[in-house]
Amino acid sequence: MAAIFKYPGVYIQEQSALHHSVSDLPTSVPAFIGYTEKALKNGESLLNIPTKIRSFAEYVNFFGVGFNAKFDILDLLSNDSGIPIKVKSGKKVLDYVPNHKAYMFASIKLFYDNGGKDCYIVSVGTYGDASSVTVEADDLLGTKIVNGNILEGGLNVLKNYVEPTIIVIPDAVNLASVQCCQVYQRVLSHCFEMENRFAVLDIHNGFQKGMAGHATNDIITNFRAQIGTQNLKFGAVYYPWLEAIIDRSEPTFQNINLPLGELKQLLPENRANAIIDEHLKINDITADINQNLHLALLTASLTYKDIIKTIKVLKNRIPPCGAIAGIYVATDNNRGVWKAPAGVSVNSVIKPTVHLSSTEQELLNVDAVSGKSINAINYFTGRGTLVWGARTLAGNSYEYRYISVHRTILHVKKSIKTGLKPFVFEPNNTNTWVAVKNMISNYLNALWRDGALVGSQPEKAYFVRVGLGQTMTAQDILEGNMIVSVGVALIKPAEFIVFKIIQNMQDS
Structure with missing residues (x-):
């Protein structure tokens, strides 16, 4: 409707240069x-x-x-999810303590x-x-x-x-x-x-x-x-x-769910056993002392070293x-x-x-x-x-x-659905239908140019239909339904690439 001016003068009218468009919504959040x-x-x-x-x-x-998980050393037959290791008493399996993952x-x-x-x-x-x-x-x-x-x-x-x-x-x-x-x-x-x-x-x-x-x-x-x-x-x-x-953190014997005395029974190296015995005599244990024990055991025991390496793999x-x-x-x-x-x-x-x-x-x-x-x-x-x-x-x-096909479909549907929201309560007539068709067509054309759709020409890659006699009946319009039909030809991955070799037999 034209504005009604009531007295002579200069009037400023702001006109929007923007048209409704389908925004390309984020696909990967x-x-x-x-x-x-x-x-x-x-x-x-x-x-x-x-x-x-x-x-x-x-x-x-x-x-x-x-x-900061801990790990059990278990009998081999009692666990099928851990990693086998070899200790003094034979083969065992190393695995997470329950509820430590x-x-x-x-x-x-x-x-x-x-x-x-x-x-x-x-x-x-x-x-x-x-x-x-x-x-x-x-x-x-x-x-x-x-x-x-x-x-x-x-x-x-x-x-x-x-x-x-x-x-x-x-x-x-x-x-x-x-x-x-x-x-x-x-x-x-x-x-x-x-x-x-x-x-x-x-x-x-x-x-x-x-x-x-x-x-x-x-x-x-x-x-x-x-x-x-x-x-x-x-x-x-x-x-x-x-x-x-x-x-990349370095696990130590403190990540093994065993007292030092029991861990000692698993290590066949005498030098490692002696190191643990000396450690157990210390009354005031500090973090530095524990770290020194860990380093000493790494040097003295290949078995201990293998246990620590296996813990790293599990973590x-x-x-x-x-x-x-x-x-x-x-x-x-x-x-x-x-x-x-x-x-x-x-x-x-x-x-x-x-x-x-x-x-x-x-x-x-x-x-x-x-x-x-x-x-x-x-x-x-x-x-x-x-x-x-x-x-x-x-x-x-x-x-x-x-x-890729289904995620593209989800993306297209959501983007178009969001783009159509401004048309709610607009007149369900030819002007609105043309605006809707142009908006969706522009969006799909951009997808086609980006390589999302198959077809040498836009009309072969997608279609947009809306209107009386195309997608709607008179009853649809009476009931307030605007029905838009959109078709897209999506690209699919070349999952199976087949090449043929033909040997051309010629007479000598």
Whole structure:
């Protein structure tokens, strides 16, 4: 409507030069859920409050460092998750003391080492100076009941935040196998409900050799059986775990869950036994004295040295989810969300805990029965440790088989949905339809020019339809519904490259 002027003079009218547009929303902002040393910012508690950080230094400042774990030396037959060692009495196995594993700190370090940037941290519990870390599914999910009320936190509290697009729960693997997969099921359901999120998952006990369907109690078979069948396109799982270079601290005999007198019985070297005997005679033990004992035992006992070396390996045996989340971020920023986050090296890693043959990778990548694809991480001579899989858990789905395809769809849907919000309550007429079509077309054209869509011409890469007789009936308009139909032709990774060699036979 034209302005009504009531007296002569000069009038200034501000006219907006901006038109409605679809903003390209962030695609890679992970949210990490787990246990931290502390959860404080400026003296205020951050417990169960999603907190955005921008660097590893910020994480350490607000959430502290890793848990100072201890390790048991056990009979070989009583443990199948530790690492065998040889002591005076024969073969034993070295493993974490129960409730001494917490993977949040190491996962965040791997995240930033592999290209991570902004992320959210949800601390569901702190260990501080505690003697153990008790991981509970209710903590991680935010379903814990305190005084008859649900303690809002964990995964549930992220429903109130729109920015996170990737969910990572490193400590879920510290639950029992069934519980771990139950947590993952809830995560996949959460991603489905939020419509813009994708889960990065680990295999429970994924440091062990998997048979991919050849054994009934195999870790791969168990995972596929326990993960369920719902919302599989909203997540991807990676195997095996990684032997990383994260914890560079030097463990000592104080990290071994044995009194010195019992440790002495495991060391065959007489010189080491004598050193321990002398140490036990000292009344006032200081940190320096303990450190001197550690250094002396390293020199006097190859057995002790091997125990310490094995502890280092265990402390750096880490599920890959943090590194993978970092690779997602780096790939999105460098190439785009439509580029498969695979074929790239994993930083700060010595090697995967399990080496996979081509046949084993094949059984992981494609499972004809369940269709639940598992992405391999493998070592390649001359190339290092590479992510060698790009599939969602819905491996048999033609539309949502690939991580990059589904994440691009999630990104496009969320961006267009956000861009359409200013049109709520606008007249449902031709002018609005033209504006909507132009806005979405401009956005998709930009994606096409960036290489996200297939097609030599824009009209072959996407379409946008809106209008009476196209997407709506007169009844739709009467009911206040504006229906927009959008089609996109997404690029897919060249997962299988086939080349043919033809020998041209000529008469001599």
